Amino acid sequence: MTSIDVRDLTKEYGTARAVDRLTFTVEPGRVTGFLGPNGAGKSTTMRLVLGLDRPTHGTATVGGRAYATLDEPLRRVGALLDAQAAHGSRTAYDHLRALAVSNRIPDRRVDEVLAETGLTSVARRRVKTYSLGMRQRLGIAAALLGDPEVVLLDEPSNGLDPEGIVWIRGLLRRLAGEGRTVLVSSHLMNETASFADHLVVLGRGRLLADTPMREFIDARVRPRVRVRISDGGPALRRVLAKHGYEAAAHADGHWTVEHARVDDIGRLVSAAGLTVLELAADEGTLEQAYLDLTASATEFTTTIAPQPQEA
Amino acid sequence: MPFVPVLHAELFKIRTLRSLLGALCAVVLATALFSALAGLDSGTDEKDFDPLFASFFGVSFGQIAAVAFGATAVSSEFQGGGLRVTLAAVPRRGRWFAAMVVAVAVHVMGVGLIAGGVSLAVGRAALGADANSLSWAEGLRGVIGCGLYLTLMSLLAAGLTALLRSGVATLSVLVPFLLIVSFVVGGVSGTVADFLPDKAGQVVLHASWDGSLGPWTGLAVTALWAGGALLAGAWSVRQRDA
Numbered sequence: 176m177t178s179i180d181v182r183d184l185t186k187e188y189g190t191a192r193a194v195d196r197l198t199f200t201v202e203p204g205r206v207t208g209f210l211g212p213n214g215a216g217k218s219t220t221m222r223l224v225l226g227l228d229r230p231t232h233g234t235a236t237v238g239g240r241a242y243a244t245l246d247e248p249l250r251r252v253g254a255l256l257d258a259q260a261a262h263g264s265r266t267a268y269d270h271l272r273a274l275a276v277s278n279r280i281p282d283r284r285v286d287e288v289l290a291e292t293g294l295t296s297v298a299r300r301r302v303k304t305y306s307l308g309m310r311q312r313l314g315i316a317a318a319l320l321g322d323p324e325v326v327l328l329d330e331p332s333n334g335l336d337p338e339g340i341v342w343i344r345g346l347l348r349r350l351a352g353e354g355r356t357v358l359v360s361s362h363l364m365n366e367t368a369s370f371a372d373h374l375v376v377l378g379r380g381r382l383l384a385d386t387p388m389r390e391f392i393d394a395r396v397r398p399r400v401r402v403r404i405s406d407g408g409p410a411l412r413r414v415l416a417k418h419g420y421e422a423a424a425h426a427d428g429h430w431t432v433e434h435a436r437v438d439d440i441g442r443l444v445s446a447a448g449l450t451v452l453e454l455a456a457d458e459g460t461l462e463q464a465y466l467d468l469t470a471s472a473t474e475f476t477t478t479i480a481p482q483p484q485e486a
Numbered sequence: 487m488p489f490v491p492v493l494h495a496e497l498f499k500i501r502t503l504r505s506l507l508g509a510l511c512a513v514v515l516a517t518a519l520f521s522a523l524a525g526l527d528s529g530t531d532e533k534d535f536d537p538l539f540a541s542f543f544g545v546s547f548g549q550i551a552a553v554a555f556g557a558t559a560v561s562s563e564f565q566g567g568g569l570r571v572t573l574a575a576v577p578r579r580g581r582w583f584a585a586m587v588v589a590v591a592v593h594v595m596g597v598g599l600i601a602g603g604v605s606l607a608v609g610r611a612a613l614g615a616d617a618n619s620l621s622w623a624e625g626l627r628g629v630i631g632c633g634l635y636l637t638l639m640s641l642l643a644a645g646l647t648a649l650l651r652s653g654v655a656t657l658s659v660l661v662p663f664l665l666i667v668s669f670v671v672g673g674v675s676g677t678v679a680d681f682l683p684d685k686a687g688q689v690v691l692h693a694s695w696d697g698s699l700g701p702w703t704g705l706a707v708t709a710l711w712a713g714g715a716l717l718a719g720a721w722s723v724r725q726r727d728a
Contacts, residue, residue, distance in 0.1 A: 222570070222727070222728070225570075225574050225577075226573075226577050227570050227573055227574065227727065227728040228727040228728065229727060242577060243577040243578070244577075245577065246487045247487055248574065248575065248577055249574075249575050252574075254574055256567060256570050256571075256574075257566065257567035257570065259566040259567060260566055260567040260568050260570060260571045261568070261571070262503065262562055262565060262568055263565075264503050264504060264505060265499075265502050265503060266502070269498070269502040272498065273495045273498050273499045273502070274495070274571070274575050276491060276494050276495040276498055277491055277492050277494075277495035277575050277576050278487075278491070278575055278576075279488075279491050317571065
């Protein structure tokens with residue numbers, strides 16, 4: 176299967192280091208979320224993988240080969256870098272057709288990806304009449320054109336309406352389910368949490384994390400339990416304290432118990448004879464985990480120097 | 487990756503942009519129109535009347551359209567990250583640039599020959615008896631020369647645009663150069679001005695010439711200019727980050 180391998184990758188623009196000795200592998204069969212603030216080097220890394228920019232140092236390969244050495248690369252790798260890339264005066268159909276011709280992809284694929292991205296009815300309109308969301312769909316259609324094993328998408332949900340965001344989530348899950356290698360950059364945590372299996376996190380060009388998403392969250396966010404009872408707050412606090420838990424009351428009447436699992440708290444509360452209205456595991460979110468990570472990465476807390484082109 | 491599909495894609499891209507098709511039409515229209523006007527306005531009574539150049543006078547205007555076409559064809563790739571999409575599809579940059587250059591050349595050569603033919607026809611008609619001294623061989627040389635000259639000028643613009651990464655920059659260099667510099671130093675022959683790309687190449691459109699360059703050596707000089715610009719453009723495309 177085809178993976179993306181980044182080894183010791185470094186890119187300098189003048190004196191600024193946009194990508195700093197990155198090493199990670201994007202595996203097939205899962206969606207890898209590529210996270211980091213604007214200017215962290217996500218787009219630069221993607222351009223380096225596609226051979227568009229030359230690395231100062233290190234390598235980036237797809238299936239073991241440098242992208243620039245691939246024959247008819249659109250059949251192996253599909254990428255969305257910038258939704259504004261299609262020429263405004265061409266129609267969507269012609270834009271895709273030109274790409275298909277250069278890589279000897281049959282014309283029927285143009286119709287297929289237009290249908291898949293919901294652009295069939297507007298395919299003969301010029302791209303300059305498109306909304307950002309439609310351009311984004313066209314960029315995704317171009318990425319899917321060659322039925323590639325590897326898909327790289329830079330901020331694909333930019334400009335999409337809520338329906339489009341749900342659609343892209345399903346699309347990414349399906350592509351990974353078909354065994355493809357999927358790398359999706361984003362700076363939106365909740366959005367990434369909805370589709371990613373694995374995370375690669377960058378900060379100022381450096382690798383901050385490369386782990387499965389669940390582990391990433393569990394390692395960084397303390398488990399909590401949320402409890403709401405009809406009455407008897409002091410009794411709750413007492414019974415929990417006896418077993419070493421600390422309960423905190425909240426204004427709207429619910430309690431949270433830090434470092435606790437629902438199984439344990441449920442049993443204790445029930446044994447104490449309290450009436451439970453609500454009992455839930457307060458799962459950590461990706462956002463909490465991410466903020467925890469960035470707070471602990473020291474270079475983050477210093478002022479962030481302006482980074483070159485997050486285009 | 488094979489060259490032919492890449493060339494097909496570049497030919498297709500030119501045909502699907504209205505501005506480029508417009509520039510191609512303008513090459514024919516401007517050349518023919520100004521040749522007709524010049525034909526009506528000149529005759530053997532002028533001091534240095536040249537019946538062939540009188541028929542091809544419009545080339546001076548048609549070349550602006552040819553230059554605009556070459557610059558726009560390349561600059562359309564540089565808009566809004568378009569080059570990244572192109573080079574992600576065709577990562578062999580030299581091959582892509584060569585396909586692009588051939589696609590530009592094929593189109594301009596086609597319309598250049600049409601423009602030359604139409605020019606010669608309307609020019610001769612407008613000149614009337616003043617054109618009687620023109621031989622068919624001279625006429626044919628003019629038509630072919632017109633096609634080659636316009637092609638080379640469009641390639642000069644294409645190469646410069648790839649180097650400067652901007653159609654506006656290229657046109658703001660070339661158009662004033664063609665309209666002003668050439669007209670100012672145009673009357674002076676026998677100097678280095680003879681070796682400017684437009685002066686050298688336009689010798690082929692004259693029935694008689696007195697400089698050091700003949701019709702074909704003149705075109706060869708223009709070809710050197712165009713070749714130099716294309717090499718510089720290719721270097722830029724290959725070396726720089728997209």
